[in-house]
Amino acid sequence: xxxxxxxxxxxxxxxxxxxxxxxxxxxxxxxxxxxxxxxxxxxxxxxxxxxxxxxxxxxxxxxxxxxxxxxxxxxxxxxxxxxxxxxxxxxxxxxxxxxxxxxxxxxxxxxxxxxxxxxxxxxxxxxxxxxxxxxxxxxxxxxxxxxxxxxxxxxxxxxxxxxxxxxxxxxxxxxxxxxxxxxxxxxxxxxxxxxxxxxxxxxxxxxxxxxxxxxxxxxxxxxxxxxxxxxxxxxxxxxxxxxxxxxxxxxxxxxxxxxxxxxxxxxxxxxxxxxxxxxxxxxxxxxxxxxxxxx
Numbered sequence: 026x027x028x029x030x031x032x033x034x035x036x037x038x039x040x041x042x043x044x045x046x047x048x049x050x051x052x053x054x055x056x057x058x059x060x061x062x063x064x065x066x067x068x069x070x071x072x073x074x075x076x077x078x079x080x081x082x083x084x085x086x087x088x089x090x091x092x093x094x095x096x097x098x099x100x101x102x103x104x105x106x107x108x109x110x111x112x113x114x115x116x117x118x119x120x121x122x123x124x125x126x127x128x129x130x131x132x133x134x135x136x137x138x139x140x141x142x143x144x145x146x147x148x149x150x151x152x153x154x155x156x157x158x159x160x161x162x163x164x165x166x167x168x169x170x171x172x173x174x175x176x177x178x179x180x181x182x183x184x185x186x187x188x189x190x191x192x193x194x195x196x197x198x199x200x201x202x203x204x205x206x207x208x209x210x211x212x213x214x215x216x217x218x219x220x221x222x223x224x225x226x227x228x229x230x231x232x233x234x235x236x237x238x239x240x241x242x243x244x245x246x247x248x249x250x251x252x253x254x255x256x257x258x259x260x261x262x263x264x265x266x267x268x269x270x271x272x273x274x275x276x277x278x279x280x281x282x283x284x285x286x287x288x289x290x291x292x293x294x295x296x297x298x299x300x301x302x303x304x305x306x307x308x309x310x311x312x313x314x315x316x317x318x319x320x
Contacts, residue, residue: 026079035091035128037121038101039110043088043129044071045136048079054317055138056175057129058087059122061147063114063220065093070146070306077310083142083317086133090125092117092148095221115212115221118229119237122152123159130167142317144175147269147300151182151237158251173258173320175313178300180269181240186231188271189219201227242272242280249284258289258320260313264298264305291316 029045044066056078058071066087075085091099097113130141145153153174160168187194197217204211204224213227222230230237239251252259261281265274272280274294282292295312298305 026076031086031088031132033088033128033132034101035121035124036131037124038103039091039112039124039128040099040101041088041090041125041128043086046075046079046085046087048082048084050082051137052082052084053137053139054082054142054172055084055086055133055140056142056144056313056317057126057133058085059090059126059143059145059149059152060087060093061145061149061178062092063095064146065089070302070309073306074144074310074313077307077314078317081314081318083314084138086129088125088129090149090152091121092119114226116210116223116226118226119148119152120155120229123156126152126156127160127165127167130170134167134170139170140172141170142173142175143171144177144313145179146177147180148182150176150179151240154179154239154251154255155237158254161254171257173260173317174255175260175316176262177302177309178263178268179240179261181242182230183234183238184241184243184271185269186218190217198231201232242270242277247284249281252281253284253286255287258316259285259287259291260316261290261292262298262309262312263294264300264302265294265296267299269300289320 027047031043031045033041035041066089071087078085091112092114094113096115098109099112100107100109143153190197201224210224213222241247263274278293295305295308302309
């Protein structure tokens with residue numbers, strides 16, 4: 026396997042970078058990996074999956090999206106001026122993920138890849154489901170290159186926050202609203218979230234979340250319209266140890282198998298895996314590879 030560093034631009038011009046894992050033989054198949062909060066493309070899990078699939082004729086591209094790590098910098102040209110921007114988990118707007126994902130897809134298409142599988146972990150799943158639905162709404166021609174969706178530990182972000190804060194939820198929201206009123210985008214108090222987070226980012230996740238609120242596992246009547254809008258092969262997994270879900274993983278998988286109508290779905294959990302699939306990378310890799318081979 027060869028690894029190439031790839032510099033490219035999101036479709037709004039933001040500069041991004043990733044690692045392209047290439048097998049010995051040329052292929053048109055590739056997985057594009059979207060990491061989660063505070064993460065990046067330099068993960069052992071990424072390397073294990075990449076090794077497995079490149080050994081089997083599928084290349085792998087993991088990149089640092091604008092939500093990588095806690096706080097980072099990037100930039101873009103605005104007219105004749107280069108503008109430096111705060112990015113990272115603390116400052117990103119999750120709705121901007123469409124620019125990153127589309128930019129990565131276009132970069133891989135330009136390199137000859139024609140069968141693309143989008144793989145997300147945690148928040149990366151949210152970004153993929155949001156972006157796929159937006160591309161479909163826009164009738165974007167790029168969709169013809171997307172052959173499958175791989176979602177690893179899709180989290181109900183708004184609900185998880187309410188569970189995390191409990192009785193303190195309203196107090197923290199009031200702090201965010203006061204900051205907004207005073208035109209302040211400072212970091213929220215450390216107890217506000219599991220990671221450092223700015224006011225604007227906090228309000229996007231926990232007030233202005235309509236566009237990303239499609240993992241309502243607690244709502245027995247929810248129709249999962251965004252997930253059901255995915256009409257290409259769909260792979261979903263969770264762990265059952267310290268996973269970021271309220272439900273038993275087996276019960277969740279059973280419920281979604283009933284709710285999601287995709288006839289090429291593969292929804293299950295990996296016994297003994299945690300949210301990051303620690304010590305279960307090989308099992309996860311095998312299941313992802315089998316999913317692609319069967320579709």
